[in-house]
Amino acid sequence: xxxxxxxxxxxxxxxxxxxxxxxxxxxxxxxxxxxxxxxxxxxxxxxxxxxxxxxxxxxxxxxxxxxxxxxxxxxxxxxxxxxxxxxxxxxxxxxxxxxxxxxxxxxxxxxxxxxxxxxxxxxxxxxxxxxxxxxxxxxxxxxxxxxxxxxxxxxxxxxxxxxxxxxxxxxxxxxxxxxxxxxxxxxxxxxxxxxxxxxxxxxxxxxxxxxxxxxxxxxxxxxxxxxxxxxxxxxxxxxxxxxxxxxxxxxxxxxxxxx
Amino acid sequence: xxxxxxxxxxxxxxxxxxxxxxxxxxxxxxxxxxxxxxxxxxxxxxxxxxxxxxxxxxxxxxxxxxxxxxxxxxxxxxxxxxxxxxxxxxxxxxxxxxxxxxxxxxxxxxxxxxxxxxxxxxxxxxxxxxxxxxxxxxxxxxxxxxxxxxxxxxxxxxxxxxxxxxxxxxxxxxxxxxxxxxxxxxxxxxxxxxxxxxxxxxxxxxxxxxxxxxxxxxxxxxxxxxxxxxxxxxxxxxxxxxxxxxxxxxxxxxxxxxxxxxx
Numbered sequence: 414x415x416x417x418x419x420x421x422x423x424x425x426x427x428x429x430x431x432x433x434x435x436x437x438x439x440x441x442x443x444x445x446x447x448x449x450x451x452x453x454x455x456x457x458x459x460x461x462x463x464x465x466x467x468x469x470x471x472x473x474x475x476x477x478x479x480x481x482x483x484x485x486x487x488x489x490x491x492x493x494x495x496x497x498x499x500x501x502x503x504x505x506x507x508x509x510x511x512x513x514x515x516x517x518x519x520x521x522x523x524x525x526x527x528x529x530x531x532x533x534x535x536x537x538x539x540x541x542x543x544x545x546x547x548x549x550x551x552x553x554x555x556x557x558x559x560x561x562x563x564x565x566x567x568x569x570x571x572x573x574x575x576x577x578x579x580x581x582x583x584x585x586x587x588x589x590x591x592x593x594x595x596x597x598x599x600x601x602x603x604x605x606x607x608x609x610x611x612x613x614x615x616x617x618x619x620x621x622x623x624x625x626x627x628x629x630x631x632x633x634x635x636x637x638x639x640x641x642x643x644x645x646x647x648x649x650x651x652x653x654x655x656x657x658x659x660x661x662x663x664x665x666x667x668x669x670x671x672x
Numbered sequence: 673x674x675x676x677x678x679x680x681x682x683x684x685x686x687x688x689x690x691x692x693x694x695x696x697x698x699x700x701x702x703x704x705x706x707x708x709x710x711x712x713x714x715x716x717x718x719x720x721x722x723x724x725x726x727x728x729x730x731x732x733x734x735x736x737x738x739x740x741x742x743x744x745x746x747x748x749x750x751x752x753x754x755x756x757x758x759x760x761x762x763x764x765x766x767x768x769x770x771x772x773x774x775x776x777x778x779x780x781x782x783x784x785x786x787x788x789x790x791x792x793x794x795x796x797x798x799x800x801x802x803x804x805x806x807x808x809x810x811x812x813x814x815x816x817x818x819x820x821x822x823x824x825x826x827x828x829x830x831x832x833x834x835x836x837x838x839x840x841x842x843x844x845x846x847x848x849x850x851x852x853x854x855x856x857x858x859x860x861x862x863x864x865x866x867x868x869x870x871x872x873x874x875x876x877x878x879x880x881x882x883x884x885x886x887x888x889x890x891x892x893x894x895x896x897x898x899x900x901x902x903x904x905x906x907x908x909x910x911x912x913x914x915x916x917x918x919x920x921x922x923x924x925x926x927x928x929x930x931x932x933x934x935x
Binding site for chain 1: 700701703704707708711714715718719721722723725726727850855856859860862863865866869870871875
């Protein structure tokens with residue numbers, strides 16, 4: 414928690430930049446809302462989505478996207494600078510440290526973002542809906558925790574590549590695009606072809622945006638929600654298991670270099 | 673003018689030589705570009721599996737728009753990204769004197785001094801393929817004059833993109849060090865993935881006349897489709913030069929403040 418607090422304060426120094434990135438994060442919401450507004454001029458339901466469900470979908474994914482983060486670049490810097498060596502003896506400690514550091518940063522980012530998000534909310538208030546029951550809110554929050562953990566863990570896997578190559582920038586460009594698309598950040602996954610959707614429900618990506626937003630919109634049965642949450646957390650455990658294995662391999666390579 | 677062309681050709685040659693030094697970079701860059709294009713194509717296809725039109729545009733027309741988007745992006749991004757990405761730090765670190773003391777236009781120099789990013793040629797080529805495919809699928813008959821006009825509107829769009837990007841960068845004089853300021857314009861440019869017809873009323877006018885993001889890709893595409901109003905076509909061709917001049921004013925105005933602050 415001490416780490417989170419330090420990051421908290423660190424981020425507070427540059428609220429201006431947070432605002433700036435937030436404006437950029439709002440652009441897809443803005444454009445997609447207009448795309449759908451124009452589409453819904455002729456019809457009231459598309460693929461089970463009403464216009465307000467659609468706008469709410471992008472609003473919720475935008476907020477979830479404020480919370481998801483990773484420390485891949487931080488890890489890469491540590492590896493390149495040799496700073497990682499002090500923590501090499503306890504890899505699990507390193508992973509926990511980096512996670513709380515990243516999550517603390519995202520949390521403060523979200524808190525600073527509240528005024529502009531509220532502002533946007535008032536602009537599109539007529540389309541935004543809220544969950545029907547406190548149970549849904551609870552399930553939604555649980556799925557957001559899953560989303561944060563999955564996004565972070567996958568990012569960490571990629572960050573570990575920095576033990577082998579310095580060039581992880583373009584790999585990340587790849588990852589952002591793919592995770593955003595397969596995660597339902599561009600359009601809801603229910604628009605994907607049936608088989609595509611089937612495959613995706615077993616992969617970790619859809620738990621990043623689509624799953625939480627669908628729970629929020631009340632589009633899933635209790636059974637779907639709980640199996641989804643189960644699959645999501647199995648993925649989190651599995652990815653982190655793999656991450657520990659790769660980290661240990663990386664450390665082995667790293668120390669053989671130094672010694 | 674001739675001197676500037678000469679200078680530019682020297683810079684261009686240098687960039688080419690640098691590119692040839694690491695040729696694999698091109699292949700490496702082509703992969704994410706192709707991926708993001710595929711994603712955009714899939715998104716449009718998936719949306720159109722459930723609907724028939726977006727603001728009067730059908731699926732193939734949107735593919736054509738996406739092709740034009742990639743052409744414009746490939747050119748302006750490839751030519752200027754390395755330069756725009758550095759302007760903020762030149763200004764906030766006080767390295768600007770290097771540019772002001774040269775006997776050529778400082779805006780010109782600061783915009784081209786760093787190498788061209790030839791990796792973006794992949795985007796340009798994919799865009800050309802998509803447009804060629806669209807033209808044949810939509811049975812568009814083009815004569816030479818129309819092709820030339822299309823190229824002119826594209827070049828104007830590139831000038832427009834450069835100018836708006838450069839204007840954004842002049843804000844560095846006023847707001848100081850902002851990490852990734854150049855990303856702001858790139859994010860706004862992505863609005864062009866969809867036709868500006870999705871907007872209406874005031875916002876549409878803003879995007880056509882005051883912050884002409886809606887001109888850069890929608891106009892050339894509409895021209896190919898034969899749907900562009902002749903008056904708007906003229907705007908599409910001249911807006912680039914107009915905004916180039918405005919960017920020049922922004923630069924000079926900010927420079928005056930910069931020099932008076934330092935003395």
